[in-house]
Amino acid sequence: MKNNNNERVELPIWLALVPLLLLMAMLVFTIRAFGGDSLSGPSQIVMLAASAVCCIIGIGAGRVRWHEFESQIAKNISHVSSALIILLFIGALGGAWMVSGVVPMMIYYGLDIIHPSVFLASTCAISAAVSVMTGSSWTTIATIGVALMGIGKAQGFDEEWIAGAIISGAYFGDKISPLSDTTVLASSVCHVNLFSHIRYMMITTIPSFAIALLIFFVVGWAHTATETAHLAACQEAIVGRYNISLWLMIVPAATAVMIVRKLPALVTMFASTLMGVVFALIFQPDVIAEIADGDMFKGAMQAVYGGTAIKTSDTMLDELVATRGMEGMLSTVWLILCAMCFGATMTAGGMTAGITRLFTRFARGRTSTVSSTVATGLVLNTTVADQYMGILLSGNVFREIYNKNGLERRLLSRATEDSVTVTSVLIPWNSCGMTQSTVLGVATLTYLPYCFFNLLCPLMSIIIAITGYKVNLRVKT
Numbered sequence: 001m002k003n004n005n006n007e008r009v010e011l012p013i014w015l016a017l018v019p020l021l022l023l024m025a026m027l028v029f030t031i032r033a034f035g036g037d038s039l040s041g042p043s044q045i046v047m048l049a050a051s052a053v054c055c056i057i058g059i060g061a062g063r064v065r066w067h068e069f070e071s072q073i074a075k076n077i078s079h080v081s082s083a084l085i086i087l088l089f090i091g092a093l094g095g096a097w098m099v100s101g102v103v104p105m106m107i108y109y110g111l112d113i114i115h116p117s118v119f120l121a122s123t124c125a126i127s128a129a130v131s132v133m134t135g136s137s138w139t140t141i142a143t144i145g146v147a148l149m150g151i152g153k154a155q156g157f158d159e160e161w162i163a164g165a166i167i168s169g170a171y172f173g174d175k176i177s178p179l180s181d182t183t184v185l186a187s188s189v190c191h192v193n194l195f196s197h198i199r200y201m202m203i204t205t206i207p208s209f210a211i212a213l214l215i216f217f218v219v220g221w222a223h224t225a226t227e228t229a230h231l232a233a234c235q236e237a238i239v240g241r242y243n244i245s246l247w248l249m250i251v252p253a254a255t256a257v258m259i260v261r262k263l264p265a266l267v268t269m270f271a272s273t274l275m276g277v278v279f280a281l282i283f284q285p286d287v288i289a290e291i292a293d294g295d296m297f298k299g300a301m302q303a304v305y306g307g308t309a310i311k312t313s314d315t316m317l318d319e320l321v322a323t324r325g326m327e328g329m330l331s332t333v334w335l336i337l338c339a340m341c342f343g344a345t346m347t348a349g350g351m352t353a354g355i356t357r358l359f360t361r362f363a364r365g366r367t368s369t370v371s372s373t374v375a376t377g378l379v380l381n382t383t384v385a386d387q388y389m390g391i392l393l394s395g396n397v398f399r400e401i402y403n404k405n406g407l408e409r410r411l412l413s414r415a416t417e418d419s420v421t422v423t424s425v426l427i428p429w430n431s432c433g434m435t436q437s438t439v440l441g442v443a444t445l446t447y448l449p450y451c452f453f454n455l456l457c458p459l460m461s462i463i464i465a466i467t468g469y470k471v472n473l474r475v476k477t
Contacts, residue, residue, distance in 0.1 A: 011351065013358050016353075017355060023050035023342065026049065047338035048341060051338075072345070073345070077337060083431060089270060091326040091328050101279070101280070104241075107154065110151040120157065120223075124213055127166050137425070138436075141167070163442040176202070182420075186413045189391060190413035190416065197410055203470060233314060237313045243284060251276055255268060277300050288303070343386060356393075366405075367466050371465070373419065374415055374419040377423070395412065395413070399412060418461035422453065427444070
C-alpha cells in the first residue's frame with residue numbers, strides 16, 4: 001500500500017495503540033528504577049524511544065514519509081515555544097519572589113490568617129479566585145500556589161493534599177475565566193459564543209467544584225493541627241532571616257494589575273521578576289549577599305537563574321525557601337520537547353487518528369457522543385501531550401458529529417473543556433503535568449488522586465449528559 005498526498009493508509013487500532021502502551025510500560029519501569037531522578041534524563045529517553053517506534057510503524061505501514069515527521073515535530077514545538085520561555089520565567093520569578101521576601105511574607109501572614117482546620121478548603125477557594133481573575137492556572141500556581149504550599153507544610157499537611165487543593169482551584173478558574181486562553185480556544189474552535197460557553201459549563205463545573213471543596217473542608221477539619229509552638233517558631237525563623245514588610249505586597253499586587261490589564265504573559269513575567277530582584281536588593285540585602293559571598297550583583301543574578309539555599313533557624317523552613325531558578329526548569333523544558341516529539345510522531349504516523357476513530361464509532365446518541373468526546377479528550381491529552389492541541393483536535397473531530405446527531409455545539413465545547421483542559425495537569429508527560437509538578441515539587445502521579453475537581457469534571461460531563469439536563473437537541477450557531 002503506497003502513501004501519497006491524496007490517500008492515507010488507515011492504521012489498525014491495535015497497531016495505533018502500540019506506541020502509547022509501550023510508552024506507558026517503559027515509564028512505569030523507568031520510574032520504579034530511577035524514582036525521583038526519572039525526570040532528569042531517563043523519561044526523556046523513553047519519550048524519544050516511543051517516538052522512534054511511531055516513525056517505524058508510520059513508515060513501515062507506507063503511511064508517511066520521514067520529512068512529514070520532521071515537519072510535524074517542528075510544528076508541535078512551535079506551538080509550545082512561548083510556553084517554554086514562560087516556564088523559564090516561572091523559575092526566575094519563583095527565585096526572585098522567594099529571595100525578595102514576597103513568598104516568605106505571604107507564608108508569615110498566612111500562618112496567622114488561615115486556620116489549619118479550613119486550610120485545604122481555603123487553599124482551593126483562594127487558588128480558584130486568583131485563577132478566575134488572572135485566567136491562568138500556571139501563573140496562579142507559580143505565585144500564590146507556592147506560598148500556599150509553604151503554609152500547608154508548616155501546618156503539617158501532606159504535600160499531595162496541598163497540591164491537590166491548589167490545582168483543583170487553579171484549574172477551576174482556568175476553565176471558566178473569560179481571560180483564560182483555553183476557554184477562548186474551546187469556544188472558538190467549536191464556534192460557540194464565549195459567554196454562552198462559560199454559562200453552559202457552570203452546569204458541570206459548579207457541582208464538581210462544590211464536591212471537591214466539601215472534601216477538602218472535611219479532610220482539613222479532621223486534620224490534627226501542628227503544635228502552635230512550631231508555627232510560632234516558623235514565623236520567628238522567617239522574621240529572623242527576612243525583613244518582613246507589607247510593602248512587599250506591591251510586587252504581587254502590581255503583577256495582578258498587569259494580568260488583569262491583559263499584558264502579554266512574557267511581559268508580565270519579566271516585569272514581575274525584575275520587581276522581585278529590585279525589592280530583594282532593597283529589603284533583603286543580607287540574603288542577596290549571602291548567596292554569592294558578598295557580591296550583590298552575582299547574588300541577584302543567581303537568585304534568578306540558579307539554585308539558592310538560604311539558611312534559617314528552622315530546618316523545614318530551609319527546604320521551603322530553597323529555590324532552583326531558571327536552571328531548575330531545564331529538565332522540564334527538556335522533557336516537554338521530547339513529549340512534543342512523541343505527540344508529533346503519533347499525529348504524523350496516524351496513531352492519534354486511529355485511536356480517535358475507536359471512540360467516534362460509538363458516537364450515536366447524546367450520552368455516547370459526550371462520552372466519546374470525553375474519552376477522546378483524555379486520549380489526546382495522553383498522546384499529543386499538550387492541552388491546546390487536544391482542544392483543537394477534539395473540537396475539529398467532533399464538530400460535524402454533533403451537527404449530524406442534532407446536538408448543540410456548546411455541548412461539544414463543554415465536553416471538550418471538561419475532558420481536555422482539566423485533565424492535562426494529571427498526565428505526567430503532558431506539558432501542564434510536567435510544569436505543575438516541577439513548580440510545586442510534587443510528582444504528578446503523587447498529587448493526581450487528590451485533584452478532585454479535575455477528576456470529577458469528566459465524570460460530571462457524562463452524568464449530566466445521561467440526565468439530559470439542559471441538553472437541547474438542535475444545532476445552535
